[in-house]
Amino acid sequence: MQTQARGARIAPFYAMEVLKAANRRQAEGHDVLHLELGEPGGGPPPRAVAAAAEALKSGTRLGYTEANGMPSLRTRIARHYRDTYDVDVDPAQVVITTGSSAGLLLGFLAAFGDGARIGVSEPGYPAYRNILSSLGMTAVGIPTDHAARFQLTLAMLDAALPLDGLVIASPANPTGTMLDASALAETAPWCAAHGVRLISDEVYHGITFGDRAATALGCSPDALVVNSFSKYYAMTGWRVGWMVVPADLLSAVERLSQNLYISAPTLSQIAAEAAFDDSAFLDAKVAGYARTRAHLLEALPRAGFDRLAPADGAFYLFADVSALTDDSAAFCERMLVETGVATTPGIDFDPQRGNRFLRFAIAGPEEQMLEAARRVAAWRRST
Numbered sequence: 001m002q003t004q005a006r007g008a009r010i011a012p013f014y015a016m017e018v019l020k021a022a023n024r025r026q027a028e029g030h031d032v033l034h035l036e037l038g039e040p041g042g043g044p045p046p047r048a049v050a051a052a053a054e055a056l057k058s059g060t061r062l063g064y065t066e067a068n069g070m071p072s073l074r075t076r077i078a079r080h081y082r083d084t085y086d087v088d089v090d091p092a093q094v095v096i097t098t099g100s101s102a103g104l105l106l107g108f109l110a111a112f113g114d115g116a117r118i119g120v121s122e123p124g125y126p127a128y129r130n131i132l133s134s135l136g137m138t139a140v141g142i143p144t145d146h147a148a149r150f151q152l153t154l155a156m157l158d159a160a161l162p163l164d165g166l167v168i169a170s171p172a173n174p175t176g177t178m179l180d181a182s183a184l185a186e187t188a189p190w191c192a193a194h195g196v197r198l199i200s201d202e203v204y205h206g207i208t209f210g211d212r213a214a215t216a217l218g219c220s221p222d223a224l225v226v227n228s229f230s231k232y233y234a235m236t237g238w239r240v241g242w243m244v245v246p247a248d249l250l251s252a253v254e255r256l257s258q259n260l261y262i263s264a265p266t267l268s269q270i271a272a273e274a275a276f277d278d279s280a281f282l283d284a285k286v287a288g289y290a291r292t293r294a295h296l297l298e299a300l301p302r303a304g305f306d307r308l309a310p311a312d313g314a315f316y317l318f319a320d321v322s323a324l325t326d327d328s329a330a331f332c333e334r335m336l337v338e339t340g341v342a343t344t345p346g347i348d349f350d351p352q353r354g355n356r357f358l359r360f361a362i363a364g365p366e367e368q369m370l371e372a373a374r375r376v377a378a379w380r381r382s383t
Helices: 013-027 044-059 071-085 100-110 124-132 153-158 181-193 249-258 268-277 279-300 327-338 366-382
Strands: 094-097 118-122 136-142 165-170 197-201 226-228 239-245 314-318 358-360
Touching: 013 327, 071 094, 071 239, 071 268, 094 100, 094 249, 100 124, 100 181, 100 226, 100 239, 100 249, 118 124, 124 136, 124 279, 136 153, 153 181, 165 181, 181 197, 279 314, 279 366, 327 358, 327 366
Parallel strands: 118 136, 118 165, 165 197, 197 226
Antiparallel strands: 094 239, 226 239, 314 358
16 A cells, blocks of 8 residues: 655745746846845855865865764864853764754754654744654644744743644744844743753854844753854855754764765865854855845835834845735745746745745845845836
8 A cells, every 4th residue: 555755745945946936037038136045145255165175175085074073173163152152062962964954854853753743933944844744743833923023932832732842943034033042041941841852943143133142052951953054154055054962862863864964075064164264254244134134124114015024133034915915926926027036925934824924035145135125116116
């Protein structure tokens, strides 16, 4: 007797579908501005590129590393936690992954079994739901709203019980909102009291426009933290990230990594270690995101996008467009065709209410982001 393959049940990642449509238009000769993908513009850190080039030039052996990654990189990441958050992390608990996506997969597999119920916020990053579903687990969508700044409250968590795990993200995709240190300090003990494994997605740390993001490790040594070199470090295509893994999951994560990935790409690990020494370059990128954000926070409301999530960090603006449409997918498609501006419909992030929202990703070159705002404003005036 045949059963349906799990992959057949997985929803598409609509941001990637929009990218395909946008690329088709570009191939046909149309001008397209990309605000659909959360990908930094302007290239990776020069020191990372130089380290990779030197490794290739000098003939450095680029075979497999141990499954948990290069010891020197793991030690450097542990130092990062001490320097940035004043939190001590044992390098033995740092695991290098093939991007944060692999970290999520390894973490879910190590921490949970078939049928586990994992709380995820809605709106939220769609891969949480889709990875969990592919693993035979249940993503328990917990609706958030503008009044709660699109972050989970303890009352929301109480209503979602029973849960085996909880994924939090701060700053969050798609909203850019953050849990402040006091809210995080309440969430971690709530998880401990209810037997809920806390997984903290911290891939947008370093990209904030006010208070610095707090790590869950400052509140809970049992939290499983996922991070990446893709966002702040602007190394998306290098496919390298990391996890800080609680001691009780370390053995399982290592065995899973050995069998699923062997190890993260060695050249990327060499480059990632060097990226830590390019903070001036990276902070200048964040300053550029801040300028673009400030401009769009003025321009978009004038164009009718006047209900935006309070973006504390990351590089997104999440807009409630219910006054303009009840079909954000069609709205985004029309915007692409008529303005050349590619954005992501909210259905990617919230299956129930996403038809009322869309996301602008604003990490591209500043001049292109400002041009996108001009086009969208002109388009809205003419419709």
